[in-house]
Amino acid sequence: MNALTVSQVNTYIKALINEVPQVRNLYIIGEISNYKHYYQSGHMYFTLKDDKSQLKCVMFSFDNQKLKFRPDNGMKVICFGQIDVYERDGVYQLYVRDMHPEGIGSLTLRYEELKAKLEKEGLFDASKKKPLPKYPERIGVVTSNMGAAVEDIKNVLSRRYPLCEVVIVPTVVQGDSAPNDIVRSLAFLDSMEYIDLIIVGRGGGSLEDLWAFNTEVVARAVYSCRKPVISAVGHETDFTICDFVADLRAPTPSAAAELAVPEINSERQRIDNLFTSMEKLVSYRLEAENKRLDGIKNNSPLADMDSFFASLENALNMTMDKLGLAYGKILSEKENSLKLAAGALNALSPLGVLSRGYSIVRKDGKIVKAKENLTIGDKIEILIKDGSVKATVDEV
Numbered sequence: 001m002n003a004l005t006v007s008q009v010n011t012y013i014k015a016l017i018n019e020v021p022q023v024r025n026l027y028i029i030g031e032i033s034n035y036k037h038y039y040q041s042g043h044m045y046f047t048l049k050d051d052k053s054q055l056k057c058v059m060f061s062f063d064n065q066k067l068k069f070r071p072d073n074g075m076k077v078i079c080f081g082q083i084d085v086y087e088r089d090g091v092y093q094l095y096v097r098d099m100h101p102e103g104i105g106s107l108t109l110r111y112e113e114l115k116a117k118l119e120k121e122g123l124f125d126a127s128k129k130k131p132l133p134k135y136p137e138r139i140g141v142v143t144s145n146m147g148a149a150v151e152d153i154k155n156v157l158s159r160r161y162p163l164c165e166v167v168i169v170p171t172v173v174q175g176d177s178a179p180n181d182i183v184r185s186l187a188f189l190d191s192m193e194y195i196d197l198i199i200v201g202r203g204g205g206s207l208e209d210l211w212a213f214n215t216e217v218v219a220r221a222v223y224s225c226r227k228p229v230i231s232a233v234g235h236e237t238d239f240t241i242c243d244f245v246a247d248l249r250a251p252t253p254s255a256a257a258e259l260a261v262p263e264i265n266s267e268r269q270r271i272d273n274l275f276t277s278m279e280k281l282v283s284y285r286l287e288a289e290n291k292r293l294d295g296i297k298n299n300s301p302l303a304d305m306d307s308f309f310a311s312l313e314n315a316l317n318m319t320m321d322k323l324g325l326a327y328g329k330i331l332s333e334k335e336n337s338l339k340l341a342a343g344a345l346n347a348l349s350p351l352g353v354l355s356r357g358y359s360i361v362r363k364d365g366k367i368v369k370a371k372e373n374l375t376i377g378d379k380i381e382i383l384i385k386d387g388s389v390k391a392t393v394d395e396v
Contacts, residue, residue: 024083026080032071033054059096077100138195140192143199143202153199180217186225197260201242361382361383
């Protein structure tokens, strides 16, 4: 017989239960009994029961510190946690991570389920949040036209940035008709081209009072808006589904108005500071340029104009003298070359030949170079030094 130890059995059962996904994240409704809170460790131990069965539970200190109520025997609650085995005692129990009174527990359950669903779809992604305009001209407000919330928004906007126009759409924000009315108001403002930003919200209240802003239709309407949306629901400690979906969550309606617009006096001061800085920069630049100009005047030929122009005149006179000498030399050389060329040309000139006692014979205007060009009776012209003689050939 292959016998197992008690520890082996408990370990095996624990491993089996841990492989069942259905027992990891459970919401269980029951009545508290045998409640014990060990203040030294901070852990809570109790039993959840109904009319037919009971379940041991433990809630460790790091989880129960977040509770907003004090559990007690006989209280009906909704617990969220997972089933596991405590090997030492061989018992399975519910390890509670969160707990709410059953009255509001059902709403909390719906809230957590919708939150998980929309988060999984990516409606809470920071990368999809639209930036707010820095200087909005018109802001649309989706809220009740009665109550402190709308007055707070108007007062803050008019005080901080009176240049902005406020368009208020009176909306039902509590009760069964509230979700659809909020959706209609959002769609109306989102369709207006001149609206730059939308604030949606209401004043504080119980979870039931704020429930319209935890509905899926409102969440999807906020997410679908083309205009940036600020969610301002309840007080600072209140968080709704609308807050997670909106492009920005404000802790209160007044805070939403403050986040929506700049403070005009601060903007004026900023502009004055920029103008002052600009004046200083221009003044510094002018001063620096004037110093640079003075340096140029003092360290350049312009500092002594007479000497500057005298040096230029001397340089010009010297250049003119050099040009005159060079021109005379070139002219003399060209003149000598011309005389030599003229002498050579004159030596070859027929007139030079005649001046030395020779004559030239022409027939029909052409120079006779040989006797073969002449016959008896030809009319010829004889050119001599001081004229010409016409003659007839008698003999060749």
